[in-house]
Every structure is written in structure tokens, then in C-alpha cells.
């Protein structure tokens with residue numbers, strides 16, 4: 001079968017969680033990086049962006065947009081979505097929590113410079129008081145290796161991605177979360193994820209001013 005093809009900027013943004021999920025499943029994918037406004041407008045003109053927005057993923061003969069829809073489709077396809085409805089809704093809750101946290105981080109580079117410090121402080125505060133305590137408690141209460149059904153799932157992938165992103169902002173953020181520290185080591189050592197974390201993979205670096213300017217220019221906001 002043809003490899004999935006991802007259309008997005010050469011950076012993390014909303015596409016990075018999709019890259020993580022494909023990598024965790026050991027599925028190779030192609031990427032087309034939007035470098036110019038023209039490329040973006042061509043996708044729109046060709047009617048490939050349902051609401052005029054990226055991420056766009058071409059997979060299984062479909063042109064999928066809406067990040068959450070794409071992630072849910074791929075999680076189900078790769079059997080990362082629990083064994084039944086009750087496990088799936090827990091995975092959805094945990095995933096939505098990590099996506100909320102990661103969206104704050106994703107939007108930070110687009111903040112006005114004078115707001116950067118305040119935004120960073122707010123992200124770290126939310127991570128340490130709202131999100132990480134919840135996942136520490138889940139791991140403590142269930143005493144299992146994974147967040148749901150003691151089986152590796154989409155929720156584990158998203159949590160690892162979120163942990164690494166917050167650690168990029170503050171390396172000692174897990175000092176009060178010993179179970180999350182062990183979780184990070186455990187999940188990072190899953191072979192497909194270990195490979196994705198090595199240099200040379202399709203994982204994107206943290207967003208910088210160049211990325212923020214590129215996106216602002218292409219989207220003209």
C-alpha cells in the first residue's frame with residue numbers, strides 16, 4: 001500500500017502528534033513541506049483542504065484533515081485505541097488533556113515577545129499542577145506499565161510527546177513525578193519510539209522564530 005503522505009509546514013505544530021503515532025506504529029510516511037503561500041493556496045484551489053486548513057494527510061485513498069479525526073483514525077487502524085468503548089473513552093480523555101497542554105506550547109512561538117515569559121510560566125504551572133499530577137495518580141492507582149488496559153495505546157504516545165515537550169521548557173519538571181519519570185524511560189525504549197527519538201528521524205525540532213515567521217507568512221496572519 002502507498003505510504004501515508006503528510007502536508008504541513010516543516011515544523012511540529014498540529015502535525016507532530018500524527019508523526020508520533022505513525023512512527024510508534026512503525027509506519028513509514030512521506031511529507032510535503034509547505035514553504036510558500038502558493039503551495040498552500042494550490043491545496044485549497046485543488047479542494048484538498050475541507051475547511052481550508054492543514055494538517056492534511058493522504059492515507060488509504062482518503063484526503064483527511066482535522067487533526068483529531070486523523071489521529072483517531074490512525075489510532076483505531078493501528079489498534080492503539082483500547083479493547084472496548086470504556087477503554088477508548090479513557091484514551092480520548094487523556095489524549096484531549098495532553099493535546100490541550102501541547103496546544104499551549106504550540107501557540108507560544110506566536111505570542112508577542114513581551115508575553116513569552118508569562119506564557120512559559122503558565123505552561124509550566126499547568127503542566128505541574130493540572131496535567132502531570134493526573135497522570136502520576138493514574139500510574140500510581142493502576143500500578144501498570146501503561147495508562148489504559150495495561151496495553152500500549154495512543155494515550156501513552158501522546159503523554160510521552162507532551163512530557164518531552166515540557167522538559168524542553170524546563171528540564172527538571174518531572175522532579176516531583178517519579179512514576180512519570182519511569183513511564184518516560186519505559187515508553188521511550190519501545191523500539192519504534194526509540195528509533196523516532198534518534199537523530200535523523202522525521203521528528204521535528206522545537207519551533208523557533210524562523211518557523212513562526214514562515215507559518216505567519218504562509219497563513220498571512
Ligand SMILES: CCCCC[C@H]1O[C@@H](O)C[C@@H]1SC[C@H](NC(=O)CC[C@H](N)C(=O)O)C(=O)NCC(=O)O
Nearest residue numbers: 013014052053054055065066067068106110215219
Ligand atoms: C496564532 C495561530 C498559530 C498557529 C497557526 C498554525 O501554525 C501551527 O503551528 C498551528 C496552526 S496549523 C495551521 C492552521 N490549521 C488549523 O488551525 C487546523 C485546526 C483544525 N481544527 C485541526 O485540528 O486540524 C491553518 O491551516 N490555518 C489556516 C486558516 O485557518 O485559514
